[in-house]
Amino acid sequence: MSGEALLQPLIAGLLTGMTYVLVALGLTVIFSIMNVLNFAHGEIYMFGAFCVYFLCTLLHLNYVLALPVAIVLVGVFGIAMERICFRPAQGDMLTSVIVSIALIWLFQTAAQLIFGGEPRAMREFLPSTVSFLHIRISQSRLAAGLISLLLLVAVNFFVYRTKQGKAMQAVAQDRDAAALQGIDLDRLGPLGFAIGCALAGAAGGIMAPILYIDATMGGSVLGKSLAIIVLGGVGSIPGAAVGGLIVGVVESYGQRFLGYPSSTFPFLIMIIILLFKRTGLMGRKA
């Protein structure tokens, strides 16, 4: 077994893991503010990918422009989703869960009908590769990893340094106390959804040219995101980052050496953590 064979999955896993971090981050932001686990989050990821695809192929926008536009579109969509579907649920857990399942069916089927059952691929912005320690990495993946990192830093800054962000933290810690402090919960809900969905959409848009786009791409991403937020600790940003990288690398090595059975790993991780350390690696509240 050559050194490259052992190293390649690590690098590939770290880069892919960065994108998982974005999706998981979005999910955890929504959960910590709204106390809602949006199962349709994977579909938002898909939506981001489709947005980029159509902006590039139909409107012939340059990818560099299409990506931010798609992110904004998905964010706005998130606000609409919060208003129409989740606010009426008034935080009731069962209702929100069932609502988000309904949304999965709605979005997936709509995507299948509008875009067709066939997966699509689009031109990569940076098709070439670079060599790093005798391992070929495509420039696109490196760029994807970098953009994810940037977005992660941006969100971190927003949550810990800005007034709105601190308000979000307050709500996450104790909803009622935050309301007593005068924080407008009604405003934060849409904000949380906007950020959460924008992150997922960004991840989708980033990965769209590298992989492919089809109506079911959200499903597998959701499973991994759930595993990541459980592993990292629900509601924790550094937890999502660490969890995402771990899941990415584990998946990479699993695929390389074990094949199909390795797809159980994210779920097994989730179950084990939930049984033994519910707060995850870095989570605060249960």
Place this chain on the structure above:
Amino acid sequence: MSRKTAWAAILDAAIVAVLLCIPLIVRNYYWLGAITFMLVNVLLTTSFWLVMTTGQVNLGHGAFAAIGAYISAALVAVYGFSSWLSLPIALAVAGVVALVIGVITLRITGIYFIITTIALAEVVRIVFGMWEHPFGGLVGLLNLRPPTPIALPRLPEIRFVSKPALYYLVLVFVLLGVGIVRRLHRSSIGLVFRGIKESDSLAEHVGVNTMGYKVLAFVVGSMCAALGGVLYTYMTGNIQPTSFTMVQANYYIVWAAVGGLATFGGPILGVAALNVLSEFLRPVREYEPIIYALLLLVAMLLFKGGLMGAIRRIWDSAGKIGSKEEA
């Protein structure tokens, strides 16, 4: 016997009588098949609902149907068992798995339990897809034969190839499963279930073994699901890893929610109403998940209590109007 229970018993008998006569009335084998599927769906949905009455939502309900289906199919197709032996074995296996999983995971509550069930369902799907032998890998098991014929002394052999025969077979088992659920629900055990749902900690304080009751509901519900899975294989003749994880397989959530989660009859009503709706939706079948999703959203956000709740309200307000006039 009080008036009410006498009427209830008559109603029950009437329903069973109607169900028994269906193959005589419905001659078209396609429709008979559809009704048979509806019966299995009732079983699956009602057992899902049973677990919900304790306050735990098992989104991996389909996985137990898969376990039942796979075990019985593998025993018959690969190891040559008789269907009548493999059925109880499959149920027993499902029961044991449910017991083990229930004991381990039911102490997790709320949203975390829900995602645990999702994770478990996925693991089950992947695991069944891993083994070529005896589960047929990703292909699954195809060309399953109908249930083994029963040979009784001095009577002609009872075979289960024709649609009416399958219908009766399914009917017997569905009545059995649904009957058990109803029995539990109406008994004092059912009261405890609902008490636990209301307040877990309060029940604990009163000295109730909440874990025990939750596990009971979970095991019974899951075994009924497994039974449903076995019946499903009798009708379709195959089982694959995705048979119970595709969108359509999780429709029991919609049926229960749209029918109404508050009462025993709600899910059954939901199954009946939506399965009939499905038949009308055949020409636009691609849109079916969208329509179901919208129905679910409406049921959860607007018409809380589903169809049953709406019917109750109409019934009650009709009663009120009557009494107002009297007053």
Place this chain on the structure above:
Amino acid sequence: MRTRCALGMAAAVVIILVVLSGIGWAEGPKTLNIGVCVPLTGPAANIGMNHYNAVQMAIENQNAKGGVTIGNQKYLLKEVARDTKFDPAVAKTATEDLVFDKKVKVIFGTTPVETSSMQTVTEPNKVILFVMSPTPMHTGPDKPYTFSDGGLFAKMYTLGGLYIKKHYPQAKKVVSVHPDLPDVPLFIETEKKIMPYFGFDWLGLEKFPMGTTDFSTLAAKVLEKKPDIVDTAGCGPAIGGISAVLVKQLRQAGFEGLVWMPLVPPPGVMEEAVPEQYLTKIVTNDFNVSSPVITKEYKDVYNQYMAKFKTKPIDFMGEAANCSKAFFEFLNTQKTMDTAVWIRDFEKYRWKGIFGHEEFWVGKPVFGINRFLISSLWVSEWTNGKLVTEKVENFPYDLFVAK
């Protein structure tokens, strides 16, 4: 007076006789339901849609010629389509619907995944079933009502194999890749028989899970074996546009040898997804319709398809068109509605296909398939972003045709 009466009566009788004979004893045209049971949604949707459209076109063309006349009765063909969703359970219910409710005598279907469950309905009820890609368990003397209109993997490999031997005689070591699907054993069996025939050194098949998001680890695994040729087996239809991504990532991982695509992805995806610098040295069964080797008949069908459905068809379409057209024309030779007679006669039917050679039902136990058609003999190579098509000479009929 009498004479006029008699003449008038005679004239009336003659007119009545003429009118009656004009109508004929047969009533107006009846409808003959033709079933189409294919995946219209799901992973194989592209194949299913193409198949369905091809049969639709053939039905329209036949009806434009006056439908079919069986015995004395004229029939206009009516297509009745059902979606199998690439799922055997759904396929079985759909088939029951077609057979019991719509009373079809013929069904045009479907991929190997769904065929078994469909056959449990069609064979006992004597309904003719045309399947897309035959496998040994789907055809044979115990399945007399099943024919395959094309898509035999061994034949597709043969076209590419001949091409590679001619143009790249040095290439020897082959690794195949395929998603982990029910048809894996089928591909392995085919590859084991075909590769030695062409003198290739087959290093095995690498599976990857359906829904793989990322082929970089697969590519690394494959390249470790240092192949000259990477064979994408059935990736084209099975994963659609993703096969283009697979090829792109293979090249990005550093593979510079031959890519062999015996089964073809949907039209347009290769150009869309694979950057030009990587779109080279790829041998494929796809063909460039504007190439001079393509027959006029095929071009006509192709253009009709484009005009009607506004999208490019895939190669499976041609096979479906080839077969359904022949079958409808064949029905005109039939005198009864007895499908047992139909299969007996159709088995021996020969016709000029759209691919420029005579078509007839072939089969040989070596590949375990009875009753499939040779169909297309064209093969192409992507060179610097352009698709160049050739016609294969010396097709080894002895491998396929029963003596």
